[in-house]
Amino acid sequence: MNPPLDEQNRPDYEVTPAVQDVTDSLREVQALLAQQKRVESLVHRQDSPRRELVENLVHKQHLAALRDKLVQLSAADVARILEALPQDESLLIWELVAPERGEEVLDELSDTVRETLAATQPLERKAVVLNAFELENGRLRQVPITSKTALAAATPIWIDLIAPSKEERGWIREIFDLALPDTDDLSDLEESARFYIEDNGEVHLHSDFLLDKDGEARNVAVAFILHRNILFSVRDEELPVFRLQRLRARIQPGYVSNGTDVLLDLYAADVEYSADTLEEVYAGLEAVGRKVLSTQVTDAEAASILADIAREEDLNGRIRRNVLDTRRALSFLMRGRLLAASQHEDARQILRDIDSLDGHTAFIFNKINFLMDATVGFININQNKIIKIFSVASVALLPPTLIASVYGMNFRAMPELDWPWGYPFSLALMAVSVAVPFAVFRRKGWLR
Known part of the structure; x- marks a missing residue:
């Protein structure tokens, strides 16, 4: 969590107006919180028959003041304040954020703070699993969906569902005449089962998206359906790529214009995420290489090195599988004449990026094989030393x-x-x- 922006931590460099604004807002929020604690403590110590009533009234007044202050701030500023405050105060402020702004604020937070808030917030503030996005002034705007009526009244270009319930699947079926696929049925490898067009014009794409979290990498299956100029996405868990896409589309006008644009941008973001993860693989193998090329490697160190190499090999393999699946999806869209001229160029650019990643993954596989052979060679040398001792002793x-x-x-x-x-x-x-x-x-x- 970032340190508070108080006088002692004020940077020596020139502060920009935007940074100064969020600093002033943070001080105001901290002052309101401190004032609330002082007044409530004073009221609590008073021996009055109406003490509880007064205490509740004072508490509501301070919460109203904090809520009014948060309304004036942007989502990025609210996120900055949440990260700067201690956890107990951060949770209090988070409960005051308007529900319709919750998702936008969460997208601005770091992973650590986001997970903390998501794990401790009450059920009514949990992140919704059905996200509908409309196009407003060239930007994506999330529409709060709390009922079937709210979904029917929306005009979305993208509906994102995370582990949808049976009820939510029923809403989609009744309103959009669309049966959502089960995520357990998305593991087929043959192309005809992953990319196809239904007789009614529905375009189905079943793709894998990379998730590298807490040292554990895996491919998450995502189902995309283009139907009635709306993109539907179904998955079992949140993915950084989708969070990044929502953030970019909110900030940058003209970033997307329809559901197909959203789909292409998700694929582009996935390739970008794979490239960033590949850079981490390079860094990991560089550290392993320094150990392997040291003067002497013990058996215990060799076992640790082999485990590190195996992890990097697994991650590199998942990246290669991920970009391969993305290439197949883009090729399907281009062959099926499902893209506009500008979208064709975007797809070709993504394919060029994938081609560049292919060279890197192939190089990494060769490097992994070299490091693996070198490590096994050190193990053989250590074993030969032991065998030599026994041989010399037996001959002598x-x-x-x-x-x-x-x-x-x-x-x-x-x-x-x-x-x-x-x-x-x-x-x-x-x-x-x-x-x-x-x-x-x-x-x-x-x-x-």
Whole structure:
């Protein structure tokens, strides 16, 4: 969480008007919160029969003042304030944000703060799973959908559904005459089952989108349907690509003009996200390479390196599968004459970006194979060292074993048995037979 923007943390560089505005707003919010705590504490200490009534009245007045202040701020400023405040105060402010602005504010937050608010907010403030977006002045505007009536009254170009319930699927079926596919049925690999056009003109695309979160990468299946000039998207969980698309379309006028534009921009954002993740793979392999090329690698370090390489290989494979699926989807749209001339150029640009990523993923696969072979080679070297020790020991101990076997034979005609110095002589002979091979091995460098 970012530190509070107080006097002690004020930057030395020149503050822009926008930064100064959010700083002033943060101070006002902090002052209102501090005033609320002081007044409520004072009222609570008073011994009055109407203390509870007065306390509730004061609390409502302060909440109203905070709510009025938040209404005057943009979503980005509210998000900045939420990140700057301590968690308990941040949760209080979040509860005062108007429900229709909740999604917009969440898109501006960092992942850590967003997850904290989503995990602790009451059920009525949970992120909705049915998001409808209309086009207003060249920008996407989210329409609050709380009922079937609200959905029927909207004129969306994009309806985004996250793990839709049976009731929400029923709304879509009744209002738009569309049966949404089940996300469990989106895993078919053959192209005819992933990209097709129904007899009534519905365009279906089943695509994989990359999700790399908390060190765990996976491909999330998303179903797209273009129907009545509206894009419907169905998935089981939130994806950074969709959040980025909503944010860009709200801010930049003319960013999208119809559902097909939204679809292409989602594919473009997915390729961009894959490229960013690929940069992380490069960084991870660079760190692994430094370990592999060090002077000596122990077995424990080699095991850790192999685990790191396996993770990067898995992520690189998912990226390659992801962009391959995106290429197939774009090729289907272009072959089916489903794109306008300007959209064709956008699709070709996305395909060029995918071609550039293909070269990187192929290079990374080769680098992973090299690092894997080098690491396995170090493991073999360590094992050979152990085997060499046993080999040297067995060869060096063979002569004394032979001497002990000779003098261990029980025959009458063995003069050494009656010799008083026979036992010390045999011990000395065995010691010399051990020392001579070790001296030869050391001279030849076999003991290193």
